[in-house]
Amino acid sequence: MSSHNKQLTAGLLAIGLLASPALAFDFGRPATPDEIKLWDIDVSPDGKGLPAGSGTAVQGKQLFADNCAVCHGDSGQGAIKDRLVGGQGTLASNMPVKTVGSFWPYATTLFDYIHRAMPYPTPGSLSTDETYAVTAYILSLNGIVPADGKVDKDSLPKIKMPNRDGFVPDPDFDPAKLFHTK
Amino acid sequence: MRSREPVDVLPRPASVSRRGFVGGLSAGILGAMATDANAGSLADVPDRGPGADLSAHSERSRFAKIDRIPEATPGKRNIDPSDAINSKTPHQKLVGNITPTDLHYERSHSGVPDIDPAQHRLLIHGMVGKPLVFSVDDLKRMPSITRVVFIECTGNGWENWKKADPDLTVQNTHGLVSTNEWTGVPLKFLIDLVAKDKGSNWMLAEGGDGAGVDRSIPLTDEIVNEAFVAYGQNGEPLRPAHGFPMRLLMPGFEGNLNIKWLRRLKFGNAPWMTRWETARYTQLLANGKARQFQLRMDTNSVITQPSGMMQIQPGYNRISGFAWSGHGKIAKVEISTDGARTWTQAQLSMPVLSKAQSRFQMDWVWDGKPTKIVSRSTDEQGNVQPDRESFIAAMGTNALFHYNAQQTWSIDEAGRVRNVLA
Numbered sequence: 001m002s003s004h005n006k007q008l009t010a011g012l013l014a015i016g017l018l019a020s021p022a023l024a025f026d027f028g029r030p031a032t033p034d035e036i037k038l039w040d041i042d043v044s045p046d047g048k049g050l051p052a053g054s055g056t057a058v059q060g061k062q063l064f065a066d067n068c069a070v071c072h073g074d075s076g077q078g079a080i081k082d083r084l085v086g087g088q089g090t091l092a093s094n095m096p097v098k099t100v101g102s103f104w105p106y107a108t109t110l111f112d113y114i115h116r117a118m119p120y121p122t123p124g125s126l127s128t129d130e131t132y133a134v135t136a137y138i139l140s141l142n143g144i145v146p147a148d149g150k151v152d153k154d155s156l157p158k159i160k161m162p163n164r165d166g167f168v169p170d171p172d173f174d175p176a177k178l179f180h181t182k
Numbered sequence: 183m184r185s186r187e188p189v190d191v192l193p194r195p196a197s198v199s200r201r202g203f204v205g206g207l208s209a210g211i212l213g214a215m216a217t218d219a220n221a222g223s224l225a226d227v228p229d230r231g232p233g234a235d236l237s238a239h240s241e242r243s244r245f246a247k248i249d250r251i252p253e254a255t256p257g258k259r260n261i262d263p264s265d266a267i268n269s270k271t272p273h274q275k276l277v278g279n280i281t282p283t284d285l286h287y288e289r290s291h292s293g294v295p296d297i298d299p300a301q302h303r304l305l306i307h308g309m310v311g312k313p314l315v316f317s318v319d320d321l322k323r324m325p326s327i328t329r330v331v332f333i334e335c336t337g338n339g340w341e342n343w344k345k346a347d348p349d350l351t352v353q354n355t356h357g358l359v360s361t362n363e364w365t366g367v368p369l370k371f372l373i374d375l376v377a378k379d380k381g382s383n384w385m386l387a388e389g390g391d392g393a394g395v396d397r398s399i400p401l402t403d404e405i406v407n408e409a410f411v412a413y414g415q416n417g418e419p420l421r422p423a424h425g426f427p428m429r430l431l432m433p434g435f436e437g438n439l440n441i442k443w444l445r446r447l448k449f450g451n452a453p454w455m456t457r458w459e460t461a462r463y464t465q466l467l468a469n470g471k472a473r474q475f476q477l478r479m480d481t482n483s484v485i486t487q488p489s490g491m492m493q494i495q496p497g498y499n500r501i502s503g504f505a506w507s508g509h510g511k512i513a514k515v516e517i518s519t520d521g522a523r524t525w526t527q528a529q530l531s532m533p534v535l536s537k538a539q540s541r542f543q544m545d546w547v548w549d550g551k552p553t554k555i556v557s558r559s560t561d562e563q564g565n566v567q568p569d570r571e572s573f574i575a576a577m578g579t580n581a582l583f584h585y586n587a588q589q590t591w592s593i594d595e596a597g598r599v600r601n602v603l604a
Binding site: 027028029030031035036039040042044091092094096100103104105109112113116117120123166167168169170178179 | 292305306307312313314315316317320323324375383384386388393394396400402445446448450452453454455456457460461464466467469470471472473474475476477478580
C-alpha cells in the first residue's frame, strides 16, 4: 500500500471514529423502488433486467429503416457509423471486421445497447417492443435468427452468438477466477 | 527571475552558451511561443509600460499557441470536430507533470452533456442494504481526498499499430494521456454508506451522457481502496468535457472506466458484459481471439522533446519526456540515442507519484549524424516497457487498444525528427 493510501486510510479511520453514534452519517436520501426502476436499465447475459415484451425481425426492418439506416446503412452494411453485419472469418486476418455477427458475444448486450444508447440523436426513444424488434432484425441480418424470427426476454439470453467463445479474459481480472481464489 | 522575461523552462548547463541552447530548442517548447530570442541586443527589447487591466480569469499569452486536436480513429486526422471521437493533448508544448485543465485529453462517446448540477443525481443501488440518492452538494459535504493521477484512453498510441506515419507529432501518437489533480469522495466511503452486501464483488458504473456509457468494475482491494468519485479537477469543478458535475476516478485503469457524468453505481456479483467491455474495449489478438478485461494501463513512456516534426541542431540538446504506469510509481527511465543499442538512465523529476505522469530529462550532444532516440520505462513492480518487436509478437497488430511499445523518433542529417516504428 502506498503512503498515499496509508494517509487516506488513516483519514477515513479518523472520520469513522468521529462519526460514531453521536455524529451518525446523514448523506443523501433513500432511493424509492419506483424511481430505481426508472434508471435500472442494465441487462445481464443471463437475461436479468430484460423487460417483458417482444419484437419480430419483420417489424424491426421498418424501424431500422426509419431510425438506424442513415448511420448504419439500409441493411446494416455500415455507412457513417459502424457496420453491423458480416465479417465472420475475418478476425484473425490483417483487416478484421468486427460486427454484431462476427464479434459481439452476447445478444443481451445488443438489446441493452440499443435501449440505452440508440438511436444516437434520441437514445431511449424506442419502446421495449420496438427495441426487441430492432434487435431481432439485426440478428436476422447476421443469420442468427430467421427472417421471420421473434425475440423476447426468454429467447434472447438463449441465443449463442457466433463469437461467444472468442474472448480470453486478462489473467489479472478474469471474472471466473477473480473472487474465487480462496 | 524577473516577471517579464520569457520563462526558461529547462535548466541551462553552465558549459553551453545561451545562444546554442536556444538554437537547439528552436523548434520545441520555446518555438511554440514567439520568443525574444531574435532580439540581438538588450537595447532591442521593447520598453516596459503599463499592461492590460486585471481580469476575472487569466487567458494565455497571445504568443502561446497551444491547442488540443480533435481526431477520429487511427489515420483519421484533420477532421471536422463533429466527426471527432477524441481530442488530444499537445504534449510537445507542455512541461512538468500536470496537464492544464483545458488541455486534458478528451474522449467522449456521445458528445458533452450540459448538466445542471442542481438537477444531477447519483443513484447507488443493487446488492446494498440501503439504496441511496445523492446530490452534488451531498458529495461535497463528505470527507474528500485529493490525488494527482493520470487518465489514459485505452486507444492512446493506436496510430502506430500497423505503421508509423512519419509526419505525426507526439500529440498525434500519445495525446490521449493526461495528468490532473482530482478531488472527491473515496468509493470506500460510499460503499459503507449504502451498506454493500459482502457477496457483491462487481460494480456497474454508468454515465449520464447520451450513450449511457457503462462498465463493470471488479471490486478488488486495490480498486476499493483507491477509486473515488471526483467533483474537483485542478482545484475547480470538473470541466464538462471531463464529467461535470461528477465522475469516477480509477487510478491506473482504462480511461473509459473513469465514467464521466456519473449517475449510477449498481452493485452485483458478475460483470454485465456491456457493449464497452465486449464489442469495444477488448483487444483482438493475432489468432482472432480478443483479450477482455485488460483493465490496467501498462508501463509506458515517450520522449516529447525533441519529438515528431521538430527540427534540432547539432550540439547540446536536452531530451525530455514523461513516463507513467498503472501499476504504481515509475522506478527508472532509460534513453537510447543510438536506436536502442545502448541505454543511459535519465533523471526523474521529483517527486515521482504513483499512477501519475513523471517527467524525465537527459543531456545529449548530437553529433549531427542520423540516429534514432527512444525511451523505455520501468515501474516499481519491475514491469519494463516493451520494445516494439516483442510487443507486436505478443499482441499482433489488430488489438487497437493498450499500445505501450517504446516510441522511437528518427533524426535525419538535417535534424528533422520523425515518427518511426523502431
